[in-house]
Amino acid sequence: MNANLYALFASRFPADRDACCIETHDGHYYSWNDLERATAKIANLLASLGLEPGSRVAVQVEKSPEALMLYLATIRAGLVYLPLNTAYRQEEIAYFLADAEPAVMVCSPQNFGWIAQSAFKSGTRHVFTLGEVQDGRNSGSLLDRAAHQPDEFETVPRADDDLAAILYTSGTTGRSKGAMLTHRNLASNAQVLHATWRWQQDDVLLHALPLFHVHGLFVASHGALYSGSKMIFLPRFDAAQVMAQLARASVFMGVPTYYVRLLADPSFGRETCRNIRLFISGSAPLLSETFKEFHERAGMPILERYGMSETVMLTSNPYDGERRAGTVGLPLEGVQVRVVDAEGASCGVGEIGDIQVKGPNVFQGYWRMPAKTAEEFTDDGYFKTGDVGRFDADGYLSIVGRSKDLIISGGYNVYPKEIESLIDELEGVAESAVIGVPHADFGEAVNAVIVLRPGAQLDEAGVIGQLKARIANFKVPKRIFFVSELPRNAMGKVQKNLLRQQYA
Ligand code: MCA
Ligand code: AMP
Numbered sequence: 001m002n003a004n005l006y007a008l009f010a011s012r013f014p015a016d017r018d019a020c021c022i023e024t025h026d027g028h029y030y031s032w033n034d035l036e037r038a039t040a041k042i043a044n045l046l047a048s049l050g051l052e053p054g055s056r057v058a059v060q061v062e063k064s065p066e067a068l069m070l071y072l073a074t075i076r077a078g079l080v081y082l083p084l085n086t087a088y089r090q091e092e093i094a095y096f097l098a099d100a101e102p103a104v105m106v107c108s109p110q111n112f113g114w115i116a117q118s119a120f121k122s123g124t125r126h127v128f129t130l131g132e133v134q135d136g137r138n139s140g141s142l143l144d145r146a147a148h149q150p151d152e153f154e155t156v157p158r159a160d161d162d163l164a165a166i167l168y169t170s171g172t173t174g175r176s177k178g179a180m181l182t183h184r185n186l187a188s189n190a191q192v193l194h195a196t197w198r199w200q201q202d203d204v205l206l207h208a209l210p211l212f213h214v215h216g217l218f219v220a221s222h223g224a225l226y227s228g229s230k231m232i233f234l235p236r237f238d239a240a241q242v243m244a245q246l247a248r249a250s251v252f253m254g255v256p257t258y259y260v261r262l263l264a265d266p267s268f269g270r271e272t273c274r275n276i277r278l279f280i281s282g283s284a285p286l287l288s289e290t291f292k293e294f295h296e297r298a299g300m301p302i303l304e305r306y307g308m309s310e311t312v313m314l315t316s317n318p319y320d321g322e323r324r325a326g327t328v329g330l331p332l333e334g335v336q337v338r339v340v341d342a343e344g345a346s347c348g349v350g351e352i353g354d355i356q357v358k359g360p361n362v363f364q365g366y367w368r369m370p371a372k373t374a375e376e377f378t379d380d381g382y383f384k385t386g387d388v389g390r391f392d393a394d395g396y397l398s399i400v401g402r403s404k405d406l407i408i409s410g411g412y413n414v415y416p417k418e419i420e421s422l423i424d425e426l427e428g429v430a431e432s433a434v435i436g437v438p439h440a441d442f443g444e445a446v447n448a449v450i451v452l453r454p455g456a457q458l459d460e461a462g463v464i465g466q467l468k469a470r471i472a473n474f475k476v477p478k479r480i481f482f483v484s485e486l487p488r489n490a491m492g493k494v495q496k497n498l499l500r501q502q503y504a
Helices: 005-010 032-048 065-076 090-100 109-121 142-147 183-196 214-227 239-246 256-263 288-298 370-375 416-425 460-468 496-503
Strands: 020-024 029-031 056-060 080-083 104-107 126-129 163-170 176-182 204-207 230-233 251-254 278-281 303-308 312-316 336-340 353-358 383-391 397-402 407-409 412-414 429-439 443-452 479-483
Touching (some): 005 065, 005 214, 020 032, 056 090, 065 080, 090 176, 109 126, 163 183, 204 239, 214 251, 214 303, 214 312, 256 288, 407 443, 416 429, 416 443, 429 496, 460 479
Parallel strands (some): 204 251, 251 278, 278 303
Antiparallel strands (some): 353 383, 383 397
C-alpha cells in the first residue's frame, strides 16, 4: 500500500469533487477537482526537475490556497516539504538554506532577488516564486511554469518512514534544528485527531493560522483535508475578519492570542459563533481567565490541546467529557505520555516532572544531528519534550513550566540564547539576558536586560533597530532595560527568574 500522505487524503476527498474545498475571504472558490489538478500540475513540474527522492523543497511564501497546493504537490511528488516563517530575514534564511540544502526554494516575488542569490550560493538549483506581484516583475513564477504541465499525476509511492517534512525549531544552543517528520507521523496524527475531535464531512473550518507551522499546516489543514471538509481561508488572523466569518464555520483553531483578541471585541458572543461546534487552542498556555471568559461569552468551553513540532499533537481535552481549564487534557489514543523525576522514575499523581512521549507521531530525529537526536531520547525510546508538567488523578496533564529556556510569544517560539548572541555582538554591549515577561496580548513578550561597556552610547531604540535588520520581528525584544550588572548565583549562572520577577 502507498503510505504517501497525499494518497491518504485523496482517498477521503468527498465523492462530489466539484464541491468547495477552499473558499477565500475575497470570494474565490477552489473545488476538490481544482485541488487535485493543481497539485498534479505542480507535482509534474517538480518531477520534471529530476530530483533525487528525499530532496527538500523549501518554501517561504505568503498564505494562499496555492501555497497549500504547493505543500500537497511536494508530498505527492515524494519530496520533502520545508516551510519557513514569512518573518524570517536574510541571515535566518541563509542558515536554513545552508543547513537543509534544499534542491528547490520557493519564495515571494518581492524577495526573489536576495533569496535567489542566497539559494544559488548554497547550492540550491531551482528558485521559483509564488504569490502576488507587487512591482510588475515576476521572475520564475511556479504557477506559470506548472500551467503547461499535465493535470494528472500518479502520487509517488512512499513508505511509512519516508520523510514528508522538515520543520525547523530553534535549539537551546541557539541554532535551529530540523525536526524530520515522516508520512506515518503526519498520517497517524491526522487520523487520531479526526476521531478525537469528531470531524464530519459537513464541517467548515475557518482557517486563520499561518501555513508554515504545525498548528496551521498539520493540525488545521490536515483536519479538514482528512475529513473532506471545506475550509474558509483568511490570509492572516484579523479579529474583525474572523468575527465576520465565524457564523459560517463549525470549527475554529488558534493560539491563545486569537481568543484574547476576539474577547476584546465587545460584540463577540453567542450570536457571532452560532454555528461553531468546536473552538481549539494550542501552541501556548491558555490562561484560565481566558478559558472562563470565553466559556461565558461564547457559551462553550475552548478545547485546549498540546503538541510540538517534533511530535505533532500529544494530548487533548475531551470532546464530550469535561474540558479542564489550565490543563492540556489526556494523551491521544496511541500516544504514550509520562511524567518522570530527575532519575527517570515515574512521578505520582500531582507530582511535577519532565514530560516524555512515545508513539507513531514522534519524529525521526533532527536533520543531520544524530548526536543531538540521541541526547533527546531516553534508552527506552521516549522523546524528552523539555516541558515540565503533572498529571491529576483523572489523567489530565498540566504544563507547569519548561526545562528548556524558551519564550512563547503569540504562539511563536523565541529562544533567548539566539537573541542574546546577537545582542552581545552589538558594539558597546558587555553582556545580556533575554527573558519572557507576561503580556496581555501575546501571553509572553520578549524583553532584554543589557549591561553596556563603559562609555557605550547605545539606547533602547538603537538596539531594537539593529536587531530588526537581522531577525524576524517577533523575536525582537519589545523592551530593553539597561543595568550595571546581571544577577548571578554562586555558580556564576544568570538568575533569569529574578529578572523575570523584576521586569514582570
Ligand atoms: C507579530 N509580532 C509579534 C508577534 N506577531 N511579536 C511578538 N509575538 C508575536 N507572535 C510583531 C509584529 O511584527 C509587529 O511588530 C508587532 O508585533 C505587532 O504586530 P501585530 O499587528 O499585533 O501582529 P499580527 O500580525 O496581528 O500577528 C500576531 C498574531 C501572529 C496574529 C498573534 O503572531 C500569529 O498568527 N501567531 C500564530 C503563531 C502560530 O501559528 N503558532 C503555531 C506554532 P512591529 O510593531 O515591530 O512591526 S506551531 C506550535 O507551536 C506547536 C507545534 C503547537 O502546539 O501548535
Ligand atoms: P514548537 O517548537 O513550535 O513545536 O512548540 C512546542 C512547544 O509549545 C511545546 O514544547 C510547549 O512548550 C508549547 N505548547 C504547545 N501547546 C501548548 C499548550 N496547549 N500549553 C502550553 N504550552 C504549549
